[in-house]
Each structure stands twice: as structure tokens, then as C-alpha cells.
Amino acid sequence: MxxxxxxxxxxxxxxxxxxxxxAHKLRGYFGRLFQEHSPLLHNHFDDTATDGQRYRYAYPLVQYKVLKKTPTLVGLGEGAELLVQLFLQIKEIKLDGILYPVQSKHIRHEQVSIGLSDDLHTYRYDTLWLGLNQKNHRAYQQATEAEQATILKNTAVANILTFVEAFGLKLDKEIPEHRIMLKLRTTDPAITKFKNVEFMGFGGQFTTNVRLPNDIGLGKQAARGFGTISLMD
Incomplete structure (x- = not known):
């Protein structure tokens, strides 16, 4: 499939x-507010390991973003149903001691198609895409410009695979009909800091033969709003 x-x-x-x-403050607020409902809201499991924390290492099914200055929650799969259930309970948002009464909120619930497409689709990164982890960051720093482009392209393809596989799609790269095509065009890297750790982020856009939903995040820290995409064509 x-x-x-x-x-x-x-x-x-x-x-x-x-x-x-x-965006990460939104995640913290709603994760605490509804922590008894589901680990999907904060990526923590309820039981604890010897270190006192267990994390859900999977594509985040509930994501928290600020898009065009607007607080935005996105739920996919199980996360979509969970946000519908909690929608009416959201009366206020409290961040850094500031209480924001919720006078109005909008909800959109729909079924969307994802996966390989006969057409090409172009998406832009609306928030910084964290395209490098510790391992390939070192390789990126030492690489030529052409090698850097290849590293980022391979990461972008891997991000898409992570997303579609979270919903049961298995694409075998050995099968030509399953091959993900991607052309990536990034802006110059920008340094962003999260929890006192610096990350290298990128803007830009990519064209691919995979259909993806608007406003989902790809790559590192997608639950906290990074790597959010939208369709351009």
C-alpha cells in the first residue's frame, strides 16, 4: 500500500x-492540562523507567505551533480524535504566568490523502526545519557544498518516510514504483536555540511525488512546531 x-x-x-x-510553551501547557488523557499530548508515557521518564519515540501525533502569530494545535490519526474530544474543554491558555482567555477557537476536522502520488507537489517550510542531527551535523560542517545538499536531501526524504510509515505505509526503496522523488531548495542556515542547545535550521521549499497534509511538521522537534510545511501549488 x-x-x-x-x-x-x-x-x-x-x-x-x-x-x-x-510553540514549546503551548506543548507544555496542554500536556500538563490534559496529561491524564493520553501520552500523545506530550510524548511521555504514564509509567516510569529507572530514570523517572519514558518517552514515546515516534512521529508526534499531536503538534503545537504558532503560525502567522496564531496558536495552532494539529492532531493526526489518534491525535486527531483526541483533539476533537478536548476541543470544548479549552477555555483559556496560560503561558509564563499570563492568562489568555479563549474568546473564540476554530476547529477543522477532515480526512486527507497521504502517500505516493502521480503528480509532483511543492511545499514550503513555514517554520525552521531542523534538518541535521548530531551525527550528520558534523558531516555537514566538513562537506563540500554538493555534499551538504545531498545530506539535506537524504534527511528530507527520511523525514517523509518517517511520516508516512507512522500511518502504515511501507515504501520499499528497492521497488522503482515506491521511490520518493525530491528536489530540495533551502535558504542559508540559521542558528536557533532550544533548551539552551543550538540547532541549525533551514527555510526553503521542496518538490516531491508524495502527498502530505498542510501544517504538519517534518524533522526534529516537529511536536514543538519546527519543520511545519504547507502546499504551494
Missing amino acids: TTTKIPITTITFPEIALRVRD
């Missing part, structure tokens, strides 16, 4: 204006 349909729910708070970097 190379295509499927998944539910996606998007909740926005149009009367509240925040900064892009406040």
Missing part, C-alpha cells in the same frame, strides 16, 4: 497572538 487516508484536526485561537518560539 502506497497511499492511505488519515484524519487530521486543526485547532486555532485567532484572537491570541504569540511568537513562533512560544
